């Protein structure tokens with residue numbers, strides 16, 4: 001007779017197994033554990049003490065980022081608030097603490113339905129294919145395990161990889177950020193961190209930060225409010241800082257400010273790890289931003305701070321608030337403006353016209369937001385440099401927003417828009433098609449983020465209204481799904497005459513006569529890395545309009561003659577490092593003329609532009625393996 005002690009749950013399968021394996025002569029008797037060792041009874045309603053064989057806590061030696069990188073003790077977004085405080089994790093994780101159960105369901109969803117399988121309807125409208133999403137994942141994994149190798153491949157294949165790490169794939173990444181989240185990258189500051197931000201800033205492991213890109217996620221590309229998922233944008237922008245302008249990857253910091261989100265679907269999503277509250281607004285919003293800016297500038301006073309993808313009610317006011325005090329700029333307002341003006345100068349070069357011809361153009365701009373009005377104001381400044389008064393320059397523009405043509409007949413409009421409102425109120429709210437037919441613009445700009453507003457009728461009218469000069473058409477909205485028209489549509493409707501550049505990349509177009517037209521990308525990535533580099537190396541303290549104008553004027557000079565002949569208005573992206581070095585030099589030269597340079601750049605300024613350019617190029621990071629030296633704790637560098 002064999003006696004077996006088992007818990008009730010195991011008894012049936014184990015009994016069956018034993019009986020099948022043992023000779024029939026051997027009897028098996030089962031004693032249930034629960035019968036043999038009955039549970040101690042509770043006395044007087046107090047539950048009995050059951051000694052645990054599992055340790056209630058683990059002792060660890062790591063804190064902060066080191067802890068997050070250790071798979072054995074990492075809990076990722078499930079670290080509870082108390083541990084985040086104890087272990088130096090505040091700011092390194094999404095604000096809301098999730099649970100192991102939620103992490104497990106998120107994993108299982110991905111296990112069954114990998115996120116790089118994008119629904120066909122998204123592929124069609126978004127310009128992001130499953131293959132692009134897969135490549136983003138492959139690059140992301142590489143970046144997480146070896147940054148030197150990541151940047152080396154990005155350097156060597158920039159033109160091919162820019163659409164994967166940046167627009168348009170980054171738009172898809174942001175929409176799905178809460179599902180794609182794997183490794184911490186960048187910092188999170190939330191409305192619940194008030195009073196602690198200066199201390200939290202020291203949880204960032206790198207002592208020297210040279211560039212910070214911050215968003216509050218309120219207007220991500222043309223995709224709207226994506227809450228903390230918007231962190232994908234600062235990450236992508238800073239990838240470009242490193243690849244295009246040679247900032248060291250260890251010295252850049254992506255930041256998201258979490259003041260809640262008005263995206264109700266996201267708030268309701270159980271995997272969303274940001275604050276599930278409507279956006280904080282009014283004075284409290286500015287107090288939160290002030291605290292962040294003060295804390296960041298206190299730890300890294302020389303860093304460039306780029307504001308990115310803030311919604312219209314905050315983008316302008318924040319720029320105005322900080323630009324006289326710190327090395328800050330708003331990429332959507334100022335970077336985009338310099339990009340658009342540069343593209344128009346490039347287009348004039350394509351047309352064999354001098355820069356002075358800018359003042360003769362008739363410009364329709366669809367979209368009167370941060371980007372649209374920044375662009376309009378900068379082009380007007382360019383026209384003023386060509387001899388027009390501000391009023392004369394303003395009269396060359398027709399600006400439309402969601403409600404159609406903007407005229408003085410509007411009951412309310414912002415101070416930025418008012419100077420560009422058309423005098424004749426009888427055209428208030430006129431449609432784009434009607435404006436194009438009536439005004440016969442030479443330039444059509446799209447910065448509305450509302451999709452295909454440049455319809456066949458609009459493009460055809462644009463072409464017919466421009467018999468003397470090829471029409472200049474820049475649908476600048478991002479990502480591809482929000483662009484005003486494709487390159488193919490523009491070429492088809494203008495018989496291949498359009499001088500075209502779009503915010504997101506577009507393939508070349510084959511014309512019916514067999515010619516292939518290359519198209520340019522009118523994206524602020526041509527400007528922001530170089531502006532930041534010039535301002536940082538020049539330690540210019542602030543970034544002025546003259547520095548941005550210098551960037552806009554430099555860029556078109558970099559388009560080679562043979563590319564102008566092909567209709568390209570921007571230089572090719574393969575040369576992005578040289579482009580950024582040239583932009584940085586132009587920016588630093590302008591700063592020098594204003595007496596703003598400090599440090600070594602001031603000496604180089606005295607030696608001339610070549611010395612400045614050489615200093616800038618040599619300061620740029622190149623991804624290569626360096627010897628590593630271990631410094632025992634207690635020994636200073």
Ligand SMILES: NC(=O)c1ccc[n+]([C@@H]2O[C@H](COP(=O)([O-])OP(=O)(O)OC[C@H]3O[C@@H](n4cnc5c(N)ncnc54)[C@H](O)[C@@H]3O)[C@@H](O)[C@H]2O)c1
Pocket residue numbers: 219220221222223311312331332333336339366367368369370371372373400401402403404446447448449450453476477478479482502503504522523524525
């Ligand atoms: N190519 C680039 O480098 C670049 C840079 C910055 C912004 N952008 C793109 O520009 C777009 C707008 O950005 P923003 O910061 O100005 O946004 P915003 O929200 O500040 O402004 C959007 C503007 O478009 C108008 N608009 C919306 N729907 C419209 C419609 N159906 N018809 C006419 N006007 C309409 C709104 O009234 C508003 O004036 C986004 O798609 C963004 O990705 C591109």
Ligand SMILES: O=C(O)C[C@H](O)C(=O)O
Pocket residue numbers: 167220221222309331332477478503523524
């Ligand atoms: O991010 C981009 O691709 C350009 C721009 O900053 C935008 O907001 O669309």
Ligand SMILES: [Mg+2]
Pocket residue numbers: 221308309331332
């Ligand atoms: Mg932007």
